[in-house]
Amino acid sequence: MSELTYREALRQTLRYQLQHDDRVFxxxxxxxxxxxxxxxxxxxxxxxxxxxxxxxxxxESVVVGAGIGAAMAGLRPMVELMTINFSLLAIDQxxxxxxxxxxxxxxxxxxxxxxxMAGGAGSQxxxxxxxxxxxxxxxxxxxxxxxxxxxxxxxxxLMTAFEDGNPVIFIxxxxxxxxxxxxxxxxxxxxxxxxxxxxxxxxxxxxCYSGSLHQGIGAAQRLAAEGIECEVLxxxxxxxxxxxxxxxxxxxxxxxxxxEDDWRFGGFGGEIxxxxxxxxxxxxxxxxxxxxxxxxxxxxxGALEQAALPQEAEIVRLVKTMV
Amino acid sequence: MGQTTEQQRARSTPGxxxxxxxxxxxxxxxxxxxxxxxxxxxYAKGRIKGFLHLYIGQEAxxxxxxxxxxxxxxxxxxYREHGHxxxxxxxxxxxxxxxxxxxxxxxxxxxxxxxLFDVEKSFLGxxxxxxxxxxxxCGLALAEQYKGTDRIAVNFIGDGAVNxxxxxxxxxxxxxxxxxxxxxxxxxxxxxxxxxxxxxxVVETHKRAQAYGIAAEEVDGMDVRAVHETTARLAQRVxxxxxxxxxxxxxxxxxxxxMADAEHYRSKEEVERWRRxxxxxxxxxSLLADHAISDADIEKMQAGAEEMARDAAQFAEESAAPPVExxxxxxxKERRDV
Numbered sequence: 001m002s003e004l005t006y007r008e009a010l011r012q013t014l015r016y017q018l019q020h021d022d023r024v025f026x027x028x029x030x031x032x033x034x035x036x037x038x039x040x041x042x043x044x045x046x047x048x049x050x051x052x053x054x055x056x057x058x059x060e061s062v063v064v065g066a067g068i069g070a071a072m073a074g075l076r077p078m079v080e081l082m083t084i085n086f087s088l089l090a091i092d093q094x095x096x097x098x099x100x101x102x103x104x105x106x107x108x109x110x111x112x113x114x115x116x117m118a119g120g121a122g123s124q125x126x127x128x129x130x131x132x133x134x135x136x137x138x139x140x141x142x143x144x145x146x147x148x149x150x151x152x153x154x155x156x157x158l159m160t161a162f163e164d165g166n167p168v169i170f171i172x173x174x175x176x177x178x179x180x181x182x183x184x185x186x187x188x189x190x191x192x193x194x195x196x197x198x199x200x201x202x203x204x205x206x207x208c209y210s211g212s213l214h215q216g217i218g219a220a221q222r223l224a225a226e227g228i229e230c231e232v233l234x235x236x237x238x239x240x241x242x243x244x245x246x247x248x249x250x251x252x253x254x255x256x257x258x259x260e261d262d263w264r265f266g267g268f269g270g271e272i273x274x275x276x277x278x279x280x281x282x283x284x285x286x287x288x289x290x291x292x293x294x295x296x297x298x299x300x301x302g303a304l305e306q307a308a309l310p311q312e313a314e315i316v317r318l319v320k321t322m323v
Numbered sequence: 324m325g326q327t328t329e330q331q332r333a334r335s336t337p338g339x340x341x342x343x344x345x346x347x348x349x350x351x352x353x354x355x356x357x358x359x360x361x362x363x364x365x366y367a368k369g370r371i372k373g374f375l376h377l378y379i380g381q382e383a384x385x386x387x388x389x390x391x392x393x394x395x396x397x398x399x400x401x402y403r404e405h406g407h408x409x410x411x412x413x414x415x416x417x418x419x420x421x422x423x424x425x426x427x428x429x430x431x432x433x434x435x436x437x438x439l440f441d442v443e444k445s446f447l448g449x450x451x452x453x454x455x456x457x458x459x460x461c462g463l464a465l466a467e468q469y470k471g472t473d474r475i476a477v478n479f480i481g482d483g484a485v486n487x488x489x490x491x492x493x494x495x496x497x498x499x500x501x502x503x504x505x506x507x508x509x510x511x512x513x514x515x516x517x518x519x520x521x522x523x524x525v526v527e528t529h530k531r532a533q534a535y536g537i538a539a540e541e542v543d544g545m546d547v548r549a550v551h552e553t554t555a556r557l558a559q560r561v562x563x564x565x566x567x568x569x570x571x572x573x574x575x576x577x578x579x580x581x582m583a584d585a586e587h588y589r590s591k592e593e594v595e596r597w598r599r600x601x602x603x604x605x606x607x608x609s610l611l612a613d614h615a616i617s618d619a620d621i622e623k624m625q626a627g628a629e630e631m632a633r634d635a636a637q638f639a640e641e642s643a644a645p646p647v648e649x650x651x652x653x654x655x656k657e658r659r660d661v
Contacts, residue, residue, distance in 0.1 A: 025469065051469065057499065062458040062492035069462015069476075072447060073397075075469060077462075092489070096452050097459060105440035105448065106431030107653040141654050165656040 002185055007177040009151035010040045010116075013158040014078065016187050018048050021076060024162065027054040027063060028080030028116075037082045038118055038177050060089035064115060068098050068167075071113040076162060084119035084133050084171060098167040099142030113168070114161045120173040120211045120261050121298050124305055130298035132261040134210065135268030137169040138238035144168045144192055145238040149213035151181035153236055156190030164192065173211040193240030197249065201231035204319050205249040205256040207272055209235035212259040212310055215291075219315035228323055238268060246272065247280050254285040255322045259310050264292035286322045291315050343551040345606065346616060348390060352382040352547060352603045354628045355406045358415055361632035362405065362422055366582050370640070371422045375436050378406035380577035383602035384509050385410040387550025388477065388570070391558055397445050397467075397476040399460040402437035403509075403576075404449035407479060413441045419635035425642035432645040433653070453514075454480060454487035457506070461493050464504035464567075475503040475561050483514025485528050494535045494567075501566035505558055506532065508571045509544065515580045516588040532569035544572030545600045575600070 004012070017024045030037055032045035032055040045053040056063045060081060067079040081087045087094065094115065101109045121130035138145045144166055148154040154172070161168040198213065199220050208216035213234050220230040231249050235242065250256050256276055258269035273288040294308040359377045366375045378385065385406035389398065400407045408418050413429055421428030422436050430440050437451040447463065450456035460478035467474040484490050485508070497504050508528045512519055519526050532539035538560060542553040550572055557568035575597035579586050586594075610616045 057492070057495060059492040059496065061489050062461060062496045065455075065458020065489070065493075066462035066465050066496060069399075069459035069464075070466040070469070071462070072459065073463050073466030073470075075466045092452055092455050093458055096455055097450075101448075102656060103653045104430060104434045104438045105442070105653075106429075106433050107656075108430075108440050108442040109447065110656050112656075144655075 001182050003180050004151050004183045005177065006148070006151045006154050006172070006179050007038060007040045009155035009183050010158055010172065011042070011044070012183070013155050013162070013187075014041065014044060015047070016159070017076070017078070017162050018044065018052055023074065023076040024078065025052045025054065025075065026078045026080065027056050027067065029056055029058050029063070029082050031055060031080050036080070038172075038174070040177075041080065060086050061093055064090035065093040065097065067113050067115070068093060068101070068111055071111045072101065072109050076112050078114045078116060078162070081115060081117040083129060083174070084117040085129050085131050087115070087117050087133065094137070094143070094167070094169070095140055099140045102166070103142060110165055111167045112165045114158070114170055115167070116170045116172065118174045119171045120175055121293070121305060121309060122175040122211070124300055124302055126300045127297035130305070132263075132293065134169075134171045134238055135262050135271070137171075138268055142167065143239065146170045146192065147210040147235065147238055148172065149176070149208070149210055149234050149236070151179065151183050153190060153234070155183050156188050157192075157236060159187055160189045160192055163189070171210065175211050190236060192237045193242050195236055195242035195245040196234040197231060197245065198234040199230065199232040201229035201253065203229050203253055203255065203323050205231045205233060205246075205253045206315065207233050207235065207246060207256060207258045209238065209260065211261055215310050215312050215315060216259045218312040219319065222312065222316055223319055228319060230319065243275060243279070246276065250276055250280050251283045254283055257289045257291055257315065257318055257322075259291045259315060261293045261309060263295050264290055265295050267292055289318050289322070291318055343387070343390060343548055345548060345610060348386050348547045348551065349603065349606050349610065350624050350627070351386045351390070351410055352606070353624055354415070354631055355382045355386065355409050356603060357628035357632045358409060358419070358635065359405060361636050362419070363578070363582065365419075365422070365636055371436070372424065373435055374402070375422070375582045376403040376580065377576070377578045378403055380597070380601070381509055381511060381544065381574045382406055383547035383550055384507065384544045384572045384574055385479070387547040388507050388554045391551045391554035392477060393474070395445050395474055396558075397447055397460070397463045397474070398479070399447050399456050399463065399476060400449050400479040401453070401456065401481055401484075402449050402451040403481070404439055404479070405436070408439045408441070408446060408449070411444050411446045413439065413444055413446060415631050415635040416638035420639040420642045423639040423642070424644065425639055426645040427638070427642040454484035454489040454493070457484070457489050457493035460504050460506075461497050461502055464497070464502040465500065468500075468503055473503075473562050475505060475558060477505045477507060479507045479509060481514065482508060482510040482512065482519050482528060484508070485531055486523060494532055494537060494569075497567035498535045498537050501564065503561050503564065504567045505554070505561050506567065506569045507554075508569065509574055510571050511574050511576045513580070513589065516584065518588065527571065529569055529571035537567050537569050538565070539569035539571065541571045541573065544574030545602045545605070547602055547606060
C-alpha cells in the first residue's frame, strides 16, 4: 500500500500497461513533451519513447478515430482528450464508430479502446471547461462509462478498461487529481458494473459517482452527528450500471437521493430514479430525489459556480425532508 | 485468358505491380453493374428497404483501384460501397443477403446496404457518415506502421467529404505521421444533389490534398486501366513508407443519389453526355477493336454476370431473417450487460 494521488494512481496503470503489452500505446494532445494537461502522463514519453506515447495535433475527431482504427487492427490504444468538453469535437467518432462497429459488423470487429477525459467543474474554468457529459455517453449502447472517485478506483478501473475489449469512456474528475488515498502497489482490477457501498447506513441511500461521492460522504458525516445514518454508494461505472446494489440499498433504507454534478434536466439521475421506481416502488417511503448541478451554463465567479454545484448542505437539507 | 509477354515480365520483376488484365477488369465491372441492376429490381419489389445507393457508372474506380492492391490491404469505404465489396471478392450472395437484411448477409443483417463488413477479406466497412470513416483509415494505417508491416489502408470517399472537418483532420494527421494510407476520392461531381461547384471553394479535390504535402493526382475515373495504373504507382509509394497518397478519380453516377432521388438538380443532357463515357462500354469497344476479345467472349461474360446476380438474389430470398432473440447480441465483445 502507498498513499497516492488520483493522478499518480492513473499513471501507475498507464505505466503497467505500457510495460506489459506492446499493443498498448497512448496518444493525445500534449500528453508527451508537455507531460499532460493534468500531468497524468508525465514522464511516460521519456520512459517509453515516441512510438508508444504520441503527441497529436489538436484535432479531436481524427485522434479518437485513429485510435478506433488502430483498435480495429488489433492494438490497444489509449486516447487522452484532455477534457470532456473537447470530446464534443470527437462525438461522431465515439458515437457513430466506436459504439457501433462491433454491432454493425455482426461481431466481426472489436474496438478495444480507452478514451480518457477530465470532466466536472469546481475550478472556476468557465462554461466551456466545466461540463459533465458522462450521462450522455452512458446513454449510448455500445459504450462503457467508468467514473472513478478515488485513487483506488482510478487505478483499478483503468486496469479493467484496458482489458475489457470494448470502447470505454473513462471520465476523470478535474477536482480529484490531487486527492490522495491508499492504493495497493501491485496491479488489481475493479470489475465494471459493481458499485461500492462506501459507507453503510440505514436511513437514506445517497447514490454518488465521480466527484459527487465526496459531497455525499461529507453530508453523511454531518448527518451522522445528528443521528441520521446515510448509506453512500459509489457507482464506479454508469454503464454497466450496478442495478442490484442500488436496489438492495433502497430496499434497506426505503429512501434515495441521487447526487451528481450533471445538469438536472435529462440527466443520468433521472435514469436512476426511474429505474428505482420501476423495480422497488413498494419499498419506497418517499419519492427519489436528485441533488444535481443547476441547469445553467457554468458561471466563472466562484460564488455562482458553487451555487450551481451539488453541495453538502443541500444534501443534508434534502435528507431531512425525507426522514 | 493467357498472359501477354509484358504481363509475365511485369509479374516476374520484383517490386513492380503487374499490369492490369483488362479482361478481368471488364468482367468485374460487368458483374458490379449487373449486381446493382438486380439490387434496383429487388428494391422495386420491396425486398430491399432503407437507403440503396447504386454504384452504376462508377464501376471503373472500385475495380481499377482494388485490382491494384494486395488482398490484405484494408479497404474502408463510404455508403455507396457495393462495388468495392464485390471488387474485393466478397461473396455476391452474402452481399445481396445483407441488402435483404438476412442472417446470411455479410453483416448478419445488422448492417444493411451502407454497412457491409468482411474482416477476413480486410473489407472494414461501408460507413454512412460523410468523411467520418477517414480517421478510421488513418488508424488502421497507423496500426500497420506501428507493427512494422507493409500493409496499407485504402479509403474511398466521395466529393461531398472534402468540406467536412474530418477530411482535413485526417489528411493532416496522415501527412504529419507519414501514414500508409491511400485516399481515393470518387469525385462524381455531386454531394447528394448539390453540384460541387456550388459549395466548394476549390473543386479540384486533389489540390486540397497537395496543400497538405500529400502526393495527389487526378485520374479519369471512367477509364479503369488509367485508374489501375495510377493506383498501382501510388500504392507502391505508400507501401514503401513514403507517406499517404491521394487519387481524385473524376467519375459520374448514372443513377440517382439513392432510389428516392428524382434528379431535379442535373440535366438529362449532362447525364447523357457522361453515359457516352460508360466505363464498361468504352473498355468493351477498345478490347474488341484490339481483337483482345470477341463478341462471344462478351456474351459469355454477360451471361456469367447475369447468373451471379440471379443466384445472389435467390440466395438472399431463401435466407432467413435474423432471429428477434438475437437483438441484443454483439453490443459488446462479451455480453456481460446490455
